[in-house]
Amino acid sequence: MTEIRKLIDKILGRALVVIMSVMVVNVLWQVFTRYVTGDPSSFTDELARYLMIWIGILGAAYVAGKDLHVAIDILPSRASAKNRKKLKTIVTVLIILFVSVAFVIGGSRLVYISYLLGQQSPALQIPLAVVYMILPISGLLIIFYKVSDLLKK
Amino acid sequence: NSTKTLRLGHGLDVSHSVHKAMVKMGEDLLQRSGGKLKLEIYPSQQLGTERECLELLQIGSLDMTKVSVGVLENFAHKMTVLGLPFLFRDRQHSFDVLDGPIGQELLDDGKKYWLKGLGYYDAGSRSFYTMHKPIHTPDDLKGQKIRVMESATAVRMVQELGGSPTPISWGELYTSLQQGVVDGAENNPPSFYLSRHYEVCKYYSLDEHTVLPDVLLMGTYVWDKLSEQEQKWLNEAVTESVKYQRVLWAEAEAEALREVEKAGVEIIRPDKTLFADKVADILEDYKNDSEIYPLIKQIQETK
Amino acid sequence: MLESLPIFVLVLSFLCLLAIGTPVAWSIAISSMLTMLVSIPAIPAFTTVSQRMATGLDSFALLAIPFFVLSGELMNKGGIAHRLIAFAKTLVGSLPGGLALINVIAAMLMGAIAGSAMASASAMGSILGPEMEKEGYSREFGAAVNITSATTGLVIPPSNVLIVYSLASGGASIAALFLAGYIPGILTGLFLMIVASFWAKKKKYKVGKRSTLKEVFRTFIDALPSLFMLVVVIGGIVSGVFTATEASAIAVLYSLILGFIYKEISFPKLPQILLDSSATTAIVMLLIGASMCMSWALSYENIPQDISTGLLGLSDNKIVILLIINLLLLFVGIFMDMTPAVLIFTPIFLPVVTKLGLDPVHFGIIMVLNLCIGLCTPPVGSVLFVGVGIAKTTIEKVFKPLLPLFIAMIIALFLVTYIPQLSLWLPSLFDL
Numbered sequence: 092m093t094e095i096r097k098l099i100d101k102i103l104g105r106a107l108v109v110i111m112s113v114m115v116v117n118v119l120w121q122v123f124t125r126y127v128t129g130d131p132s133s134f135t136d137e138l139a140r141y142l143m144i145w146i147g148i149l150g151a152a153y154v155a156g157k158d159l160h161v162a163i164d165i166l167p168s169r170a171s172a173k174n175r176k177k178l179k180t181i182v183t184v185l186i187i188l189f190v191s192v193a194f195v196i197g198g199s200r201l202v203y204i205s206y207l208l209g210q211q212s213p214a215l216q217i218p219l220a221v222v223y224m225i226l227p228i229s230g231l232l233i234i235f236y237k238v239s240d241l242l243k244k
Numbered sequence: 245n246s247t248k249t250l251r252l253g254h255g256l257d258v259s260h261s262v263h264k265a266m267v268k269m270g271e272d273l274l275q276r277s278g279g280k281l282k283l284e285i286y287p288s289q290q291l292g293t294e295r296e297c298l299e300l301l302q303i304g305s306l307d308m309t310k311v312s313v314g315v316l317e318n319f320a321h322k323m324t325v326l327g328l329p330f331l332f333r334d335r336q337h338s339f340d341v342l343d344g345p346i347g348q349e350l351l352d353d354g355k356k357y358w359l360k361g362l363g364y365y366d367a368g369s370r371s372f373y374t375m376h377k378p379i380h381t382p383d384d385l386k387g388q389k390i391r392v393m394e395s396a397t398a399v400r401m402v403q404e405l406g407g408s409p410t411p412i413s414w415g416e417l418y419t420s421l422q423q424g425v426v427d428g429a430e431n432n433p434p435s436f437y438l439s440r441h442y443e444v445c446k447y448y449s450l451d452e453h454t455v456l457p458d459v460l461l462m463g464t465y466v467w468d469k470l471s472e473q474e475q476k477w478l479n480e481a482v483t484e485s486v487k488y489q490r491v492l493w494a495e496a497e498a499e500a501l502r503e504v505e506k507a508g509v510e511i512i513r514p515d516k517t518l519f520a521d522k523v524a525d526i527l528e529d530y531k532n533d534s535e536i537y538p539l540i541k542q543i544q545e546t547k
Numbered sequence: 548m549l550e551s552l553p554i555f556v557l558v559l560s561f562l563c564l565l566a567i568g569t570p571v572a573w574s575i576a577i578s579s580m581l582t583m584l585v586s587i588p589a590i591p592a593f594t595t596v597s598q599r600m601a602t603g604l605d606s607f608a609l610l611a612i613p614f615f616v617l618s619g620e621l622m623n624k625g626g627i628a629h630r631l632i633a634f635a636k637t638l639v640g641s642l643p644g645g646l647a648l649i650n651v652i653a654a655m656l657m658g659a660i661a662g663s664a665m666a667s668a669s670a671m672g673s674i675l676g677p678e679m680e681k682e683g684y685s686r687e688f689g690a691a692v693n694i695t696s697a698t699t700g701l702v703i704p705p706s707n708v709l710i711v712y713s714l715a716s717g718g719a720s721i722a723a724l725f726l727a728g729y730i731p732g733i734l735t736g737l738f739l740m741i742v743a744s745f746w747a748k749k750k751k752y753k754v755g756k757r758s759t760l761k762e763v764f765r766t767f768i769d770a771l772p773s774l775f776m777l778v779v780v781i782g783g784i785v786s787g788v789f790t791a792t793e794a795s796a797i798a799v800l801y802s803l804i805l806g807f808i809y810k811e812i813s814f815p816k817l818p819q820i821l822l823d824s825s826a827t828t829a830i831v832m833l834l835i836g837a838s839m840c841m842s843w844a845l846s847y848e849n850i851p852q853d854i855s856t857g858l859l860g861l862s863d864n865k866i867v868i869l870l871i872i873n874l875l876l877l878f879v880g881i882f883m884d885m886t887p888a889v890l891i892f893t894p895i896f897l898p899v900v901t902k903l904g905l906d907p908v909h910f911g912i913i914m915v916l917n918l919c920i921g922l923c924t925p926p927v928g929s930v931l932f933v934g935v936g937i938a939k940t941t942i943e944k945v946f947k948p949l950l951p952l953f954i955a956m957i958i959a960l961f962l963v964t965y966i967p968q969l970s971l972w973l974p975s976l977f978d979l
């Protein structure tokens with residue numbers, strides 16, 4: 092389990108670095124084409140926005156894996172060590188449940204609908220399903236991380 | 245005996261003729277149905293952009309929406325035809341087409357995409373407005389950065405006319421114009437007026453390149469659950485609402501032109517054929533498109 | 548009864564989730580989903596949650612956030628922060644509480660080129676903290692000054708929170724918001740300096756020697772390339788050479804090149820910097836996505852209108868309503884971080900204040916300045932956590948020196964609230 096987790100961490104980290112770099116280059120390219128070539132690129136705005144969705148949703152998995160999401164510990168800080176562990180388990184289960192229904196079920200249905208109905212992005216003319224695909228992917232990764240957290244205890 | 249609430253989300257301001265016509269539709273619907281059907285309207289993108297609202301219709305959490313044909317073409321291919329430049333001879337021609345069998349065919353075509361088209365609201369026709377240089381002929385567009393909608397057809401059209409199409413979101417356009425990120429844009433007179441872009445752009449050139457009506461839609465998810473009687477009430481209310489909006493629109497358009505002129509905008513009425521000739525290629529590009537090309541021919545043949 | 552069910556579900560589930568320690572972003576998302584389930588069938592509701600969270604990030608303006616985070620990170624690692632401190636030192640080092648004043652000024656300078664307060668708090672805290680202790684300052688006082696002054700960078704442009712506000716307000720001009728932030732941010736900084744100076748005098752902390760004009764000039768020249776970034780970013784936005792988002796990408800390029808020239812950044816270090824920035828970005832983005840989901844659920848149930856009507860029913864006096872809103876926000880800020888608070892409360896309060904004739908740009912500055920205070924208060928305050936962590940002290944100990952600084956911030960807040968010109972004068976000069 093730890094081995095797989097490390098591997099996923101690594102792949103996920105690389106993916107984020109690539110997305111982030113492409114984002115920067117993409118926006119610089121937008122400025123460049125407008126001023127230097129005088130022929131503003133028509134796809135950079137859309138590409139940037141879709142990469143933003145990807146970094147936000149995929150990053151959620153990375154952050155969940157590292158347990159970096161900020162919480163307010165009102166009850167846990169007052170609870171005994173044993174109860175704190177119980178609360179932590181409850182929270183983890185809640186996140187798994189939410190991600191399963193929203194990201195995996197809801198996200199997959201969103202991908203299915205936009206694929207089935209053939210919705211295209213206006214500038215790049217790529218299927219919106221590709222953009223939304225990140226939801227179930229990230230959902231499955233979060234579930235993997237959270238389940239492995241539960242098993243570790 | 246309970247009331248059924250239909251939720252209608254759109255992106256326009258409450259002062260817009262379409263919103264007013266929707267409010268009237270709501271009252272009408274309540275009356276016709278004896279209180280059984282109620283319309284709840286969410287204006288100003290409260291529930292999302294036009295694209296997102298369409299998606300919510302397919303998802304099934306929103307009942308109705310209104311979108312521009314420009315947005316719809318990314319969902320329903322046949323709708324592309326209505327966004328083609330200089331396809332309609334004049335306003336009456338466009339009404340004849342939309343109110344006739346072609347208009348109905350396009351509305352029904354949405355069903356394939358889980359969208360039931362209900363009717364068309366008038367959105368006039370779109371023309372160029374610029375900051376520094378008046379547009380009398382297509383040559384005047386050369387080297388000018390023109391903001392366009394996120395639509396492949398719109399990008400293509402401005403390119404053919406000689407301008408540099410720059411897609412920027414409508415909300416960011418005012419500052420982009422002010423700061424010179426773009427030199428001009430294109431829209432119908434009421435939008436030019438209500439967005440206050442006339443404060444920055446002093447030339448409005450009425451070449452009327454595209455007629456992009458707004459389409460009122462309902463998700464088939466909800467439509468199929470309505471009884472035949474309810475569907476009938478709704479259709480009747482829509483018909484009345486559309487009629488009412490066309491009157492409001494004509495008034496709004498006249499008022500907009502009057503007001504921008506008063507504010508110092510020079511209104512130019514160029515020779516449209518110069519523009520139409522330049523973009524004739526775009527229509528010909530669809531020769532091999534078995535869905536669009538017959539529609540183009542039918543529209544051109546409509547008297 | 549049935550009318551109030553959605554808001555009941557929303558508030559109750561949200562508070563319970565927070566209390567048991569669910570991360571804020573997931574709490575927002577889960578309670579929004581439960582609220583939707585009141586009026587939407589399950590499967591469409593699940594799909595809607597997904598769609599809102601993804602499309603909530605579908606905005607070109609939001610891109611400035613990862614870029615300003617990244618450029619802040621590059622500045623920290625690239626030696627830019629160091630040079631700013633050296634320059635600030637020659638300016639105010641010889642005044643009472645000199646090092647504390649340096650901290651405030653350097654934080655304002657750093658804030659003026661970076662978009663995030665955390666970057667500033669960690670840079671200043673790690674560089675200046677040890678020096679302050681060496682000079683006999685108490686560690687807690689140093690941390691308190693560092694924490695509060697770091698927040699000025701959120702009001703002084705560029706500012707990620709103002710970008711978030713622009714999004715939540717439905718498109719208030721980012722260029723106008725940025726210009727509006729200068730005077731309130733500098734004013735707050737000045738107030739903090741006055742309080743810090745008095746405190747240092749009372750505690751008889753050591754005073755540094757006066758710098759010669761030559762030293763001032765030398766450190767200024769040294770810091771000039773860093774300061775020039777301010778001209779590039781803000782000048783570029785205001786003159787219309789590029790949009791705020793493009794400016795943030797230029798800032799990344801600029802700080803990267805500077806870091807290479809200073810030989811403090813090298814290619815092997817880049818992936819880690821990019822990854823850290825992506826993680827910081829992702830934390831903010833999940834909050835934004837979840838909040839967009841919540842604000843959709845709120846709109847769907849007409850909750851903002853209800854609250855707005857209720858609030859306006861209390862009084863129709865602008866001064867009173869603004870006071871109530873400010874107190875509510877101060878309270879919110881105690882428990883909630885800035886980004887979710889801006890995202891959740893902008894759509895609720897903005898209709899109220901615009902009805903009273905307030906400019907959305909002005910309200911944005913009020914809101915951000917208000918929530919800056921919350922960033923420094925326990926139990927939830929991200930800048931507080933960073934500042935305390937870097938100074939290796941505890942929240943309880945820092946609280947006492949923080950109190951007078953809070954009062955300074957609150958006075959600044961009320962001045963900015965009731966004198967709109969403080970915010971709106973600069974943008975009006977540029978016709979924004």
Ligand code: NA
Pocket residue numbers: 657658659660661662663699700701702703704705706
């Ligand atoms: Na800043």
Ligand code: NA
Pocket residue numbers: 880881882883920921922923924925926927928
């Ligand atoms: Na706080």
